[in-house]
Each structure stands twice: as structure tokens, then as C-alpha cells.
Amino acid sequence: MSNPxxxxxxxxxxxxxxxxxxxxxxxxxxxxxxxxxxxGGRCRSFLDExxxxxxxxxxHLVLGAxxxxxxxxxxxxxxxxxxxAPAAFPFIDLVSAKSWTVTPKRLPAGIREILKALGLPxxxxxxxxxxxxxxxxxxxxxxxxxxxxxxxxxxxxxxxxMFAWTMRKALLGGSQALTPWIFPGxxxxxxxxxxxxxxxxxxxxxxxRRRLKSVTSHSLTFDDTKIDLGxxxxxxxxxxxxxxxxxxxxxxxxxxxxxxxxxHFRCAQPVELPHGSHFLGLVNxxxxxxFARGDVLSVTVSAAGSLVDLxxxxxxxxxxxxxxxxxxxxPIAPPPYRIMKEKRATLAHDNRTVATRPGPVSGxxxxxxxxxxxxxxxxxxxEAAISSGLAAARxxxxxxxxxx
Ligand SMILES: Cc1cc2nc3c(=O)[nH]c(=O)nc-3n(C[C@H](O)[C@H](O)[C@H](O)COP(=O)(O)OP(=O)(O)OC[C@H]3O[C@@H](n4cnc5c(N)ncnc54)[C@H](O)[C@@H]3O)c2cc1C
Numbered sequence: 001m002s003n004p005x006x007x008x009x010x011x012x013x014x015x016x017x018x019x020x021x022x023x024x025x026x027x028x029x030x031x032x033x034x035x036x037x038x039x040g041g042r043c044r045s046f047l048d049e050x051x052x053x054x055x056x057x058x059x060h061l062v063l064g065a066x067x068x069x070x071x072x073x074x075x076x077x078x079x080x081x082x083x084x085a086p087a088a089f090p091f092i093d094l095v096s097a098k099s100w101t102v103t104p105k106r107l108p109a110g111i112r113e114i115l116k117a118l119g120l121p122x123x124x125x126x127x128x129x130x131x132x133x134x135x136x137x138x139x140x141x142x143x144x145x146x147x148x149x150x151x152x153x154x155x156x157x158x159x160x161x162m163f164a165w166t167m168r169k170a171l172l173g174g175s176q177a178l179t180p181w182i183f184p185g186x187x188x189x190x191x192x193x194x195x196x197x198x199x200x201x202x203x204x205x206x207x208x209r210r211r212l213k214s215v216t217s218h219s220l221t222f223d224d225t226k227i228d229l230g231x232x233x234x235x236x237x238x239x240x241x242x243x244x245x246x247x248x249x250x251x252x253x254x255x256x257x258x259x260x261x262x263x264h265f266r267c268a269q270p271v272e273l274p275h276g277s278h279f280l281g282l283v284n285x286x287x288x289x290x291f292a293r294g295d296v297l298s299v300t301v302s303a304a305g306s307l308v309d310l311x312x313x314x315x316x317x318x319x320x321x322x323x324x325x326x327x328x329x330x331p332i333a334p335p336p337y338r339i340m341k342e343k344r345a346t347l348a349h350d351n352r353t354v355a356t357r358p359g360p361v362s363g364x365x366x367x368x369x370x371x372x373x374x375x376x377x378x379x380x381x382x383e384a385a386i387s388s389g390l391a392a393a394r395x396x397x398x399x400x401x402x403x404x
Pocket of ligand 1: 010011012013014015016033034035036039040041042043057058059060061062210211212213238239240243260261262342344345346370371372373380381382383385
């Protein structure tokens with residue numbers, strides 16, 4: 001081992017957990033500090049007392065193309081709590097009532113459109129998904145829902161280059177790359193709890209309710225304690241960009257964000273989606289993706305815009321009405337529900353923001369940055385978060401080949 005000091009990881013979201021696991025498994029002493037009373041950050045589950053069910057802050061899906069995520073899940077054993085669903089994405093259009101299924105072999109688009117989506121011919125720096133694909137026949141039924149789901153950004157501002165990169169990863173990687181991995185027992189059971197157990201197994205420590213107030217290359221000051229750093233100690237700050245900006249002024253410029261709204265409905269009985277799928281894409285609707293887990297139906301609204309400003313009852317009524325139409329349910333009032341508003345769910349993936357995501361080197365000796373917002377070809381996703389944590393651990397430990 002080239003660095004015998006301690007690696008302090010601040011923030012126990014997936015980026016922080018990724019850095020901590022990689023370093024601890026390599027034999028480094030690791031201490032994680034997290035402000036909240038739990039790990040997982042924007043990707044977590046909790047017991048909702050009102051619904052009497054464990055729900056996720058928001059339904060998440062990863063694709064087989066997210067290789068670093070799957071490597072992390074394999075290394076912690078969390079993969080056992082994930083299921084590889086068939087590479088088939090069912091959709092329903094709530095205006096026309098038409099339904100269709102997208103598979104790697106059945107894309108509802110012609111070859112010229114697909115090449116355009118893949119970034120060919122050459123995609124300009126200023127192009128948006130709408131300027132590139134907005135007038136194609138399959139825009140509403142394919143590229144629009146893909147763009148909102150992957151980029152959490154409306155097509156008229158989403159970077160066409162970033163979209164094309166994700167499309168190349170997903171569509172050119174065979175059916176394995178398009179395989180959706182889902183979380184039947186919740187996000188924490190797959191991505192958080194096994195990581196904490198692995199950290200503990202390899203001697204790592206984690207301290208909850210410990211908020212970082214200031215940081216230098218010589219010390220970390222939390223609300224209740226100060227830690228002096230030795231010359232061999234290293235720090236990974238795996239924090240949201242706005243927190244990093246206040247702790248290390250000048251390192252991070254203002255990065256705009258976009259919200260995601262999730263509505264979870266506890267139905268009277270378990271709900272089956274068409275074709276036994278775990279999810280259903282909604283087109284021409286406020287809601288974008290419907291997920292079924294037992295008797296809980298969850299709707300995700302990406303790039304949620306002004307919906308986030310509505311009161312919870314209005315959101316629930318609007319989304320429940322769409323569920324009723326999609327699943328042809330009788331006209332009954334919304335069952336008990338929980339609305340989750342993540343106002344800063346991800347960065348806005350417009351061309352300017354994508355170009356200004358900073359790298360992992362903070363400019364402060366021994367301090368490295370991680371988080372889904374760190375420069376990456378991936379948009380802000382689980383894959384970006386986990387990859388950034390691994391990259392920061394590699395830099396901190398000076399071990400370029402470090403793996404989980
Ligand atoms: C509703 C929703 C749906 C999503 N859906 C998907 C999806 O389907 N697929 C996908 O790949 N991605 C999805 N994402 C994105 C994914 O959840 C994030 O990219 C990922 O969780 C970010 O992890 P992170 O570690 O970078 O950041 P965070 O999870 O934000 O972690 C930062 C951590 O730092 C802690 N912290 C903050 N301030 C301090 C401080 N001062 N001191 C100590 N700790 C501090 C926080 O409490 C938090 O635990 C979704 C996100 C949301 C919100």
C-alpha cells in the first residue's frame with residue numbers, strides 16, 4: 001500500500017460509500033462522516049409510517065451499461081437484492097391509449113433517427129436534444145421519455161452530446177447494456193446496507209450526525225469535533241455541489257439543478273402492471289414512469305418543473321388520475337399516498353452546466369472531490385456517483401488501478 005494514512009470520507013451517499021468501500025477493501029483505514037442520521041443520501045429507503053411500507057425516496061433504475069454500479073453491488077453483495085428485468089420497456093400514451101414495448105431489437109424509430117440520437121453525424125456543442133431530435137417521428141414516444149428519464153432535463157435544454165453518449169452506451173452494448181436492474185426490496189437493501197456491512201467488515205468506521213463545517217489540508221471541523229490530519233491522511237469530500245462550494249470557496253461555480261417528484265400510493269391489494277413488467281412508461285402525461293412493488297404504486301416525474309410547487313394533494317390527484325387511465329382502474333379516490341419532492345435531485349444537464357462540472361482534484365492538498373456532479377460523460381446518476389467515488393479513492397490513495 002502506497003499510503004498508510006487514514007482516508008476521511010465526508011458524505012455517505014453512494015459516492016462516499018463507493019470511495020470508502022474501495023479504500024477499505026484495499027487495506028486503508030477509512031473513517032466516514034455523515035451529517036444525516038442515515039447513509040444513502042439521495043438514494044435511500046425508509047419506513048413510511050403513514051403507508052406502513054418501506055419506500056424509496058424515489059424509484060431508481062440502473063441499466064446493465066452501468067458497469068461500475070454493478071461492480072460495486074457485486075463487491076458488497078448488494079447485487080443479491082437487485083433483479084435483472086427483461087430488456088423490454090413498455091409504454092402507454094394516455095392521449096391515444098396506444099401501447100408499445102421498446103426492446104433492443106424493436107426500437108420504434110428508423111435508422112436515420114437512431115443514428116442522429118447516437119450522435120451521428122457529428123453533434124454540435126450547442127445542440128440540444130430537442131434541436132437534434134425534436135422533429136423526428138419518434139420524438140414523443142421514444143427520445144423525449146428517454147431524455148427526461150436519463151438527463152432529468154427538458155429536451156429543449158438537455159445536451160445532445162451527453163444524450164448521444166448515453167444512447168451509445170445503452171443501444172450499442174447489446175441486450176445486456178439495456179437490461180434494467182431494479183430494486184424489489186428497496187434501494188437501501190441493495191446499495192446502502194450491504195455497503196455499510198462491507199465497510200464494517202474491512203474495519204472502516206462511520207459516524208452519523210456529524211456535519212462538516214470547515215476543511216483545510218490540515219483539519220476537518222465538524223459541529224461537535226475537530227480532527228487534525230496527519231501528513232499521510234487524505235480527504236474525499238463526497239458532498240452536494242452547493243455544500244462543497246461553501247466549504248471550499250472558489251472550487252465550484254454555481255451549478256443549476258432540476259427537481260424530481262415521486263408519488264407513492266398504497267393500494268388495497270398488490271398491483272400488476274401490463275405484461276408483468278415492473279415499470280411502465282407514460283407518454284403525454286405529467287407522470288413519466290410507473291413502478292409497482294407489491295401493493296405500492298410509485299410514479300416518477302423527472303424534470304418536474306412547476307409541478308414541484310403544487311401542494312401534495314393536487315399532485316396526488318393529478319398523478320392518480322393518470323394511473324387510473326393507464327391501468328384502466330375504476331374511478332376511485334387516491335389511496336393513501338406519500339409525495340416526495342427532491343428539489344435538487346440532479347444537476348441540469350444543459351450544455352453550459354455539463355461543460356462546467358469540475359474534476360475530482362480540489363486544488364487543496366490531500367483533498368479530493370466526489371459526487372454525481374463531478375465531471376463525467378454520465379449525467380448525474382448512480383453510475384456517475386459510484387464512479388466518482390472510486391476515482392477519488394484512486395487519487396487519494398495514489399493507486400490508479402484500485403477496484404472494488
Ligand atoms: C428522486 C430521484 C430519482 C433518481 N433516479 C435515478 C435513477 O433512476 N437512476 C440513477 O442512476 N440515478 C437516479 N437518481 C440520481 C442518484 O440518486 C444520484 O445521482 C446519487 O444518489 C447521488 O449520490 P451522491 O453520493 O453523489 O450524492 P448524495 O446522495 O447527495 O450524497 C451526499 C451526502 O452528503 C451528506 N452531507 C451533506 N452535507 C454534509 C456535511 N456538511 N457534512 C457531512 N455530510 C454532509 C448528505 O447527507 C448525503 O448523505 C435519482 C435521484 C433522485 C433524487
